Amino acid sequence: MFISNKLEKLIESLSRFPGIGKRTAQRMAWYLLSQDQNFALELAETIKTTVQAFKPCSKCLMLSESDPCPICSSLMRDTDSLCIVESSADIQVIENMNEYKGLYFVLGHLLSPIDGYGPDQINAAALSQRVAQLMPKELILALKPSAEGEATIHYIWEIFKDKDVCITRLSTGLPFGGDLEYSSSNTLKSAWERRYGV
Amino acid sequence: MFISNKLEKLIESLSRFPGIGKRTAQRMAWYLLSQDQNFALELAETIKTTVQAFKPCSKCLMLSESDPCPICSSLMRDTDSLCIVESSADIQVIENMNEYKGLYFVLGHLLSPIDGYGPDQINAAALSQRVAQLMPKELILALKPSAEGEATIHYIWEIFKDKDVCITRLSTGLPFGGDLEYSSSNTLKSAWERRYGV
Numbered sequence: 001m002f003i004s005n006k007l008e009k010l011i012e013s014l015s016r017f018p019g020i021g022k023r024t025a026q027r028m029a030w031y032l033l034s035q036d037q038n039f040a041l042e043l044a045e046t047i048k049t050t051v052q053a054f055k056p057c058s059k060c061l062m063l064s065e066s067d068p069c070p071i072c073s074s075l076m077r078d079t080d081s082l083c084i085v086e087s088s089a090d091i092q093v094i095e096n097m098n099e100y101k102g103l104y105f106v107l108g109h110l111l112s113p114i115d116g117y118g119p120d121q122i123n124a125a126a127l128s129q130r131v132a133q134l135m136p137k138e139l140i141l142a143l144k145p146s147a148e149g150e151a152t153i154h155y156i157w158e159i160f161k162d163k164d165v166c167i168t169r170l171s172t173g174l175p176f177g178g179d180l181e182y183s184s185s186n187t188l189k190s191a192w193e194r195r196y197g198v
Numbered sequence: 199m200f201i202s203n204k205l206e207k208l209i210e211s212l213s214r215f216p217g218i219g220k221r222t223a224q225r226m227a228w229y230l231l232s233q234d235q236n237f238a239l240e241l242a243e244t245i246k247t248t249v250q251a252f253k254p255c256s257k258c259l260m261l262s263e264s265d266p267c268p269i270c271s272s273l274m275r276d277t278d279s280l281c282i283v284e285s286s287a288d289i290q291v292i293e294n295m296n297e298y299k300g301l302y303f304v305l306g307h308l309l310s311p312i313d314g315y316g317p318d319q320i321n322a323a324a325l326s327q328r329v330a331q332l333m334p335k336e337l338i339l340a341l342k343p344s345a346e347g348e349a350t351i352h353y354i355w356e357i358f359k360d361k362d363v364c365i366t367r368l369s370t371g372l373p374f375g376g377d378l379e380y381s382s383s384n385t386l387k388s389a390w391e392r393r394y395g396v
Contacts, residue, residue, distance in 0.1 A: 003290065004263045006248045013241045017226045028215045030287035032245060033252045033261045034306075040249040043211045044242040047230060050204045051238040054231045063231045065202045089228035092201065 007033075059130065061106040061123060063088040071104060078102045082136040084127070084156065086110055086143055094142060102140075105130055110148035111155050122152060128159060141169040145190070205231075257328065259304040259321060261286040269302060276300045280334040282325070282354065284308055284341055292340060300338070303328055308346035309353050320350060326357060339367040343388070 007029060015025035032040045056062065057069035064070065071077060071091070081102030085091055091104050107122040119125075131139070141156060143149040157167055173191035174183060183191070205227060213223035230238045254260065255267035262268065269275060269289075279300030283289055289302050305320040317323075329337070339354060341347040355365055371389035372381060381389070 004251075006244070006251055006263065010244050010248045013237075013244055016237070017229055019222055019225060024217055026290060027217060027287060029248075030261075030285065030290070031215055032249055034285060034287075037249050039211075039214070040245050044245040046204070046208050046211055047238050047242040047245075050208045050227075051230055051235050053202075053204055063228075065204065087228065087232060089225060089232075092224060092228070 056106075060104045061108060061126065062091055062104060076101070079134055080136055081138040081140060082131065082134060083140040083142050086149075090142065100140075102136070102138075103134065107143075107152065110143065110146075111152040112148045117148075119155070122155075124155070124159065127156070131160065131163070131165070136165060138166045138168060141167065143169070145170075145172045145186075254304070258302045259306065259324065260289055260302060274299070277332055278334055279336040279338060280329065280332060281338040281340050284347075288340065298338075300334070300336075301332065305341075305350065308341065308344075309350040310346045315346075317353070320353075322353070322357065325354070329358065329361070329363070334363060336364045336366060339365065341367070343368075343370045343384075 010029045010032070011022070011025045014020060014028050015022050017025075020028070032043075053065050054063045055065075055067060057064045057067055057072055059068050059072040062069050062071065066073070078101045081100075082105055083094065083100060083102055084105050084107060085094070086107055086109065088106055091106070094100055094104075105123075105127055107127070109117040109121045111117055111119070111122055139156070139160060141153050143152055153169055160167055171194065172187070173194055174180070174187065178187075180188065208227045208230070209220070209223045212218060212226050213220050215223075218226070230241075251263045252261045253263075253265060255262045255265055255270055257266050257270040260267050260269065264271070276299045279298075280303055281292065281298060281300055282303050282305060283292070284305055284307065286304055289304070292298055292302075303321075303325055305325070307315040307319045309315055309317070309320055337354070337358060339351050341350055351367055358365055369392065370385070371392055372378070372385065376385075378386065
């Protein structure tokens with residue numbers, strides 16, 4: 001094959017991103033090669049300086065350039081609610097919604113013992129500590145509805161169920177704009193069971 | 199917003215890739231931040247060394263680490279056919295098919311006067327020169343079926359129509375595995391007009 005090792009390696013690295021298949025990685029690699037070289041060199045530099053600048057916030061564990069992160073250090077946030085998410089990326093999605101003004105805590109992983117993610121990997125001790133310190137009125141479990149998400153929700157609920165805090169989780173059901181026809185049976189079942197009066 | 203300039207810039211750069219939307223770029227950026235830093239640093243280095251190593255081949259204009267490229271310098275290729283493609287990435291797709299053993303020529307762009315891509319931008323002079331030098335029996339126009347592709351096919355046909363060379367283009371029709379229901383009317387029309395006996 002005429003593909004060089006360098007190019008193979010670039011394609012392989014790009015295809016390690018979630019949601020990027022081999023074909024997309026190939027297109028990305030060739031795009032990098034075919035553009036003005038400055039685009040690729042600047043991208044390489046941006047990747048380097050960005051990852052070197054970001055560290056977990058010591059309060060919420062979100063990856064941030066400053067410690068505490070801008071959210072934890074803001075005086076405008078409502079300290080009565082703590083939203084628990086899997087990753088820093090989830091915080092960006094929730095912030096984009098422009099609805100929630102409370103604080104966050106990043107687990108880093110969902111509970112999945114067979115993959116080696118136990119209580120230590122989901123930062124359970126740091127979470128307990130943060131909750132004891134903040135004493136929020138509500139813990140919002142914004143975790144994905146999956147086997148791992150459910151296990152994590154149950155695990156966190158066990159920790160805090162006897163504490164004086166309201167524990168909520170996001171609603172499950174049909175995604176907005178989603179066709180019934182393309183819904184998984186789990187999604188449909190959940191929407192069915194949780195149907196409400198109009 | 200809590201998103202830093204560095205991260206914004208990384209997301210913006212990643213979303214410049216074809217087929218990568220804002221959301222995918224966000225996920226990629228956060229993935230870079232959340233992985234072991236070595237992954238990101240190695241990726242940055244691979245991007246840099248790869249784009250610096252690749253230059254257009256002086257014969258076919260494919261981006262390659264060597265000049266002439268491995269295909270032009272191979273003694274195993276059939277010099278009787280020259281396949282004309284838009285980009286180096288297209289060559290990889292055709293090579294993966296493992297069917298064609300001839301040579302290539304990369305236009306770099308399709309003809310699109312309103313976007314500023316005229317005969318000079320599609321390397322028409324270099325193509326004429328390459329054809330005069332090689333004297334292939336067949337020119338295979340492997341260009342995409344679109345307004346720009348059709349214009350380019352017509353333009354190249356005009357250049358070589360009186361020369362002693364057979365000019366072919368790829369068949370148009372339904373993609374393999376494609377549902378009629380999801381085909382565009384242009385695709386269906388072309389499949390209909392070019393229907394053949396079973």
